[in-house]
Amino acid sequence: MQQLIDQYIEVLQKEKQYSVNTFEGYQRDLYRFLLFIQAKGRADFQQVTPSDCLDYSANRHRKGLKGNSIQRELSAIRSFYQYLLKHKKVTRNPTIGLKTPKSEKKLPNTLDVDNVNQLLTSHHLKLSPIEARDLAIFEMIYSSGLRLSELTQSNIDDVDFVDQSIIVIGKGRKMRKLPIGGKALDALKIWLESRSKLLKGSQQEALFISQQGKRISTRNVQLRLDKLASKKLGRHVHPHMLRHSFATHMLESSADLRAVQELLGHADISTTQIYTHLDFQHLAKIYDAAHPRARKK
Numbered sequence: 001m002q003q004l005i006d007q008y009i010e011v012l013q014k015e016k017q018y019s020v021n022t023f024e025g026y027q028r029d030l031y032r033f034l035l036f037i038q039a040k041g042r043a044d045f046q047q048v049t050p051s052d053c054l055d056y057s058a059n060r061h062r063k064g065l066k067g068n069s070i071q072r073e074l075s076a077i078r079s080f081y082q083y084l085l086k087h088k089k090v091t092r093n094p095t096i097g098l099k100t101p102k103s104e105k106k107l108p109n110t111l112d113v114d115n116v117n118q119l120l121t122s123h124h125l126k127l128s129p130i131e132a133r134d135l136a137i138f139e140m141i142y143s144s145g146l147r148l149s150e151l152t153q154s155n156i157d158d159v160d161f162v163d164q165s166i167i168v169i170g171k172g173r174k175m176r177k178l179p180i181g182g183k184a185l186d187a188l189k190i191w192l193e194s195r196s197k198l199l200k201g202s203q204q205e206a207l208f209i210s211q212q213g214k215r216i217s218t219r220n221v222q223l224r225l226d227k228l229a230s231k232k233l234g235r236h237v238h239p240h241m242l243r244h245s246f247a248t249h250m251l252e253s254s255a256d257l258r259a260v261q262e263l264l265g266h267a268d269i270s271t272t273q274i275y276t277h278l279d280f281q282h283l284a285k286i287y288d289a290a291h292p293r294a295r296k297k
Contacts, residue, residue: 001034001038001044001045002031002034004045004084004089005030005031005034008080008084009023009026009027011083012026017172017173019149026076029072029073029076030076030077030080033056033073033077036052036059037052037056040052040055045081045084045089045090046089046090046091046092048094049094050094050095050097052094053074053077053094053095056077057070057074057098060073074095074098077095078093078095078098081093081094081095109241110241110244110245110248111233111237111241111242111245112245113249113292116242116245116249116293117292118233119138119229119232119237120135120138120142120183120293122135127190127194128194129194129195129198130198130211132190132191132193132194133191133194133198133208133216134224134225134228135187135191136187136188136190136191136208137151137208137216137221138225138228138239138242139181139183139187139188139293140180140187141239141242141243141246142184142242142243142245142293143183143246143294144166144168144178144179144180144181144184144263145178145243145246145247145260145264146168146178146243147170147171147240148222148239148240149218150168150169150265151168151208151239152206152208152215152216152218152221153168153169153215154166154168154206154208155205155207156192156205156207157205158207159180159207161185161189164179164180164185165179165180165284166178170265171265174265176262176263176265178263179284179287179288181287181291181293181294182294183293183294184293184294191208195209198213199213200212201213208221218239221239222238222239225237225238225239225242226238243264247260247264249291249292250263250291253289253291253292259286259287
C-alpha cells in the first residue's frame, strides 16, 4: 500500500510544479492516513469506506488539528483516490460526498510602519557582507511583497536596475514583474558590492547567497530575520509577516485593491484580469504613490 503512495508522489513530481515541501507534506498526510486505516484492519485501499474517512477526519479533529489543516489532509486523500481510480487500483472513491470541516479565517499578523522602519533601519556606517545581504533580503520582501520562495529562487539577472524592477516566478510557475522601492534598491546595490566576498571563487547566479557561497535557503532567511527581530523588536517575525505588512500598508495608503492582488501574485486576480488589465506602468505608479519606503527621493 505504501508503494502505491510513493508511485503517486512520483507522478505528482513529474506533472506538478509544486515545492519540495508540498510534495513532502502530501506524502506525510497519506502515510498518516495509511497507518490509520491499517489499524482499522483494512488490507488495501479498496476496503476503505466513507465511514473510515469520516472517522479519520474526526480523529484528526480530536487531536487538535484545525479545520484548514484537516481540509488539506482530506484533499490529499481525495486526490490520491482519484489517481487510484484512474489507474484501476480501486473501483470507488470513499471520499466522495465527505464533508470537510470549515477552515477558520485568521487575520494575518503584520507589523506597523514604525516597527518596519525600526527593523530595517541600520545605524552601522559600514555593513558586513552578511549584514548587507540580510538588509537587502528583508527590504526586498517588504518592498515588493515577495514570497520567501520567490526571493530565494531569484537570480541576479532577474533584477533590472534601470527599470527598478524584478522578475519573479510565483505559484503555478506564473511570472510577474514587480517594482522595487528606493530603499530596497539602495540596499540591493550595497549587497551586490560585497556579494563577491561570499562567493568563495565560485560562479553563482543566485541573487542572495549563503556564507558557503551557495543559494541561500528559506530556512536561513527565516532564522536571520527572527534573530534580527528578536534583537530590535523583542518579538518573533516570519518573512511572510513582512509580505502581509506590505499588503496591509499599501491598502492603508488607499492603493488599488486589484493592483495589490496582482503585486502579490494571488491566483484569484486572474478572474478579474478578464475585465481589468493592470499593466506594469499602472502598478508602478500606484506603488510609488502608496508604499512607505518606495517614494523617490
